[in-house]
Amino acid sequence: MTKPGAAKLRTVEATKIYETKSGPVNALEAFTVDIHDGEFVCILGPSGCGKTTLLWAMSGLHALTSGQVLLDGEPITGPRPHEIGMIFQEANLLPWRNLRQNIEFPFEIKGTSPDRTRVAGLLEATGLTGFEGAMPRELSGGMQQRASIVRALAQDPAVLLMDEPFGALDAFTRDEMNLLLLELWSETRKTVAFVTHNIGEAIFLADRVVVMTSRPGRLARIYEIDLPRPRTIEMTFEPQFIAQIQEIKRAVEAGGPHALEVE
Amino acid sequence: MNQVPTELRDDIPSFEEKPDSQDRGPIDWTGLTSISTAKSALEIGTIIAVAVAVFFGVEAILRVTDTPTYVFPRPTDVVQTLVADFGSLYAPHLWVTMQEFLIGLAIGSTIGLVLAAVITQKPFVEKVVAPYIIAMVTTPMIALVPFLRLKLGFGLFPIVFAVALASGPMVLINAATGFRRTDLAKIALARSYGASTFQIFRKIRFPLALPMIIVGFMVGSIFGLLTAVGGEMVAASEKGGLGQRLVFFSSLVQMDKFGAVILIIAALGVAIYVLFYFIGKRWASWEA
Numbered sequence: 001m002t003k004p005g006a007a008k009l010r011t012v013e014a015t016k017i018y019e020t021k022s023g024p025v026n027a028l029e030a031f032t033v034d035i036h037d038g039e040f041v042c043i044l045g046p047s048g049c050g051k052t053t054l055l056w057a058m059s060g061l062h063a064l065t066s067g068q069v070l071l072d073g074e075p076i077t078g079p080r081p082h083e084i085g086m087i088f089q090e091a092n093l094l095p096w097r098n099l100r101q102n103i104e105f106p107f108e109i110k111g112t113s114p115d116r117t118r119v120a121g122l123l124e125a126t127g128l129t130g131f132e133g134a135m136p137r138e139l140s141g142g143m144q145q146r147a148s149i150v151r152a153l154a155q156d157p158a159v160l161l162m163d164e165p166f167g168a169l170d171a172f173t174r175d176e177m178n179l180l181l182l183e184l185w186s187e188t189r190k191t192v193a194f195v196t197h198n199i200g201e202a203i204f205l206a207d208r209v210v211v212m213t214s215r216p217g218r219l220a221r222i223y224e225i226d227l228p229r230p231r232t233i234e235m236t237f238e239p240q241f242i243a244q245i246q247e248i249k250r251a252v253e254a255g256g257p258h259a260l261e262v263e
Numbered sequence: 264m265n266q267v268p269t270e271l272r273d274d275i276p277s278f279e280e281k282p283d284s285q286d287r288g289p290i291d292w293t294g295l296t297s298i299s300t301a302k303s304a305l306e307i308g309t310i311i312a313v314a315v316a317v318f319f320g321v322e323a324i325l326r327v328t329d330t331p332t333y334v335f336p337r338p339t340d341v342v343q344t345l346v347a348d349f350g351s352l353y354a355p356h357l358w359v360t361m362q363e364f365l366i367g368l369a370i371g372s373t374i375g376l377v378l379a380a381v382i383t384q385k386p387f388v389e390k391v392v393a394p395y396i397i398a399m400v401t402t403p404m405i406a407l408v409p410f411l412r413l414k415l416g417f418g419l420f421p422i423v424f425a426v427a428l429a430s431g432p433m434v435l436i437n438a439a440t441g442f443r444r445t446d447l448a449k450i451a452l453a454r455s456y457g458a459s460t461f462q463i464f465r466k467i468r469f470p471l472a473l474p475m476i477i478v479g480f481m482v483g484s485i486f487g488l489l490t491a492v493g494g495e496m497v498a499a500s501e502k503g504g505l506g507q508r509l510v511f512f513s514s515l516v517q518m519d520k521f522g523a524v525i526l527i528i529a530a531l532g533v534a535i536y537v538l539f540y541f542i543g544k545r546w547a548s549w550e551a
Contacts, residue, residue: 018274061271061451081457092448095549096470106456108466135549155456 007034007070008191009058009159014067016053027053029216030067038189042202043210044248050217051195052089055163058193059086071159081110085157085190087165091144093136093151100132103151115154122150125184142173146180153184162194166201175233178204182231199245203227204236211252221251271451333516341522352508352520357527359504363419364484364491367426372483374427375434376476380464382435383442396432404429405493412498419502422494429490430483437479441472474547481539488535492528 016028027050035041045051056062058069060076069076071083093102103123107114123129126146136144145165152160166174178201185192196202202209203225211220225244227235235241322338324330332340345353382389404425411421446467453463495506503511505524512521 020274056451059455061454062273079455079457081455084455086452086455088448088452090448092452094449094467094470096473105453105466109453109456109458109462137549 008037008039008072009035009193010070011054011058012068012070014054014057014069015065016050016057016062017065018053026216028057028064029218031212031217031219033210033219033222035191035193037191040185040192040194040205040207041210042206042208043193043195043212044199044202045197045212045217045220046214046252047197049212049214051197051212052163054212054217055086055161055193055195059084059161061086081106081155083157084159084161085152085155087145087148087152087160087162089164090168091136091141091148093144093147095136097136098132099128099134099136099139099147102136102147103154106151106155115156118156119150119154122153126150126180140173141169142177145169145177149181149184153188153190157190159191159193162192164195164197167196167198174201179233181205182229186230199248200236200241203241203244203248204231209248211248223248271447271454333518336518336522338522340519341526344519345523345526348520348523353505353523353527356503356505356508356524359419359500359502360491360495360506360531363422363494363504364426364487366419367423367491368430368484368487370423371427371429371431371487372434372480375431375479375483376438378431379435379438379442379479383439389439396435399428399432400436403493404490405497408494408497417501419500421498422491422500422504425494426487426490430487433483433486434476434479437482438472438476441475441479442468444468444471444475446471474543474550477539477543477547480542481535484535484539485532488528488531 011031011033014028014031016026018025018027031050031054033041043051043054053062057064058076060069060079063077071080093099094105097105100119103119104114120129123132126149128143128146128150131139131143136147139147148165166177169177182205194202194205203223204227206225209223209225211223212218213220223244227241318338325335325337378392382392407428408421408425411424415421415424449467449471450463453467458466491504492506492509495504496510497506499507499510505528508524509521512518512524
């Protein structure tokens with residue numbers, strides 16, 4: 001049930017070359033993709049294919065060598081804290097702050113007062129109520145990542161960029177997190193770009209799966225996922241789901257070196 | 264519209280942690296914050312029993328061997344003069360040493376901390392000042408005291424100056440180690456919310472460096488105390504000080520009073536250690 005709205009976020013011929021000591025690294029090459037308003041797009045590719053580079057360019061953290069990232073048709077040239085929320089690999093909580101202070105960190109940076117009712121609602125939805133005073137090291141990996149989702153959603157950004165957020169979690173926790181994420185997304189309908197190297201995860205979450213090639217990162221193919229929503233873990237056992245995994249896996253393998261996970 | 268931030272090096276984003284050993288200063292902080300404190304009554308009782316045994320053991324050996332008190336003071340004599348003469352013989356000198364130490368530490372550590380923040384941001388400044396810092400860390404500042412005394416007069420200031428010179432570089436090198444820790448992901452996080460360079464310093468770099476800054480203050484304090492006492496032994500002000508008392512009492516062969524001064528200095532050192540232990544527990548426990 002893709003909702004083709006206007007292109008919320010689009011990259012146009014995005015190219016990024018890093019100058020390293022061992023010569024230039026072509027991380028991203030002429031990458032063009034449209035992400036529509038309210039759409040959940042997974043960007044799938046092997047490790048080191050420039051997925052993170054793409055996301056950092058989308059967020060305005062790094063400049064592109066050439067090409068453009070457009071948000072609502074306007075080029076992004078720096079961080080857009082009011083429109084874009086970023087969720088990082090690992091939870092990236094600040095270890096010297098407790099959970100509440102971590103969630104209030106973006107408000108502090110922006111100099112606004114925390115939206116306490118919104119935060120309380122998100123804590124409730126993520127099952128973190130009662131842990132506000134806990135330090136990050138006292139929380140499990142899943143709880144830390146849930147806290148980082150609360151931190152991003154508390155800002156109510158229109159676009160959510162997620163960089164392999166559940167990559168470090170075990171398979172069970174990851175399923176749980178994916179379900180929670182879909183639930184939150186169905187309530188808020190943010191535009192989501194979700195980077196992963198896990199095919200099953202990508203299909204389970206996305207409206208569309210964008211497959212990237214490795215070095216340089218190019219657009220390989222875009223797959224429409226027509227699984228009905230709300231999605232359940234049961235669906236991942238269906239032949240149709242498994243067939244889709246195989247299809248994508250074959251396509252990637254045909255394209256050369258691969259490092260994709262199948263679950 | 265915002266500029267692309269310069270805080271983040273334009274490298275391939277990598278979140279790999281640096282090897283742990285790089286984060287460690289001259290003193291292993293984890294060792295400091297993980298010292299266990301006595302828990303049960305049995306443990307506490309044993310610790311006290313051993314201390315009492317050592318105290319009276321030394322006393323007994325000195326009495327049995329009939330060691331003259333000018334060779335080794337008896338513990339009971341030391342404690343007796345410490346209690347009886349504290350206000351008259353020791354407190355004024357303790358106050359002099361404390362003033363030299365605290366003022367010197369305040370000046371030295373402030374300069375060291377500010378310089379650490381600057382040199383870690385400006386590699387060129389670091390290259391220019393590094394040789395002097397290394398020279399200051401490796402040269403015993405006590406050696407400068409006679410010179411400072413001649414130049415700066417007979418008040419407290421020459422020793423204050425020496426304490427600042429001894430403690431400042433220690434704070435500097437440790438704080439610089441702390442400020443050099445760059446956690447790309449955390450800086451990116453702050454940047455993604457639009458943080459300014461100053462906000463990144465205050466909310467990310469400084470807290471990240473804080474455990475090393477505390478270590479720097481502890482090492483600096485101990486070097487400062489050493490320099491204050493040693494400086495007084497070499498060339499004390501007209502007001503004296505604990506170091507000057509050490510020289511004075513030993514020249515009069517009043518070893519019980521000498522021992523009392525040693526106890527006071529040792530207590531100061533331990534107090535510094537305990538203070539920073541608790542500061543570390545409060546402000547840097549997230550790291551241990």
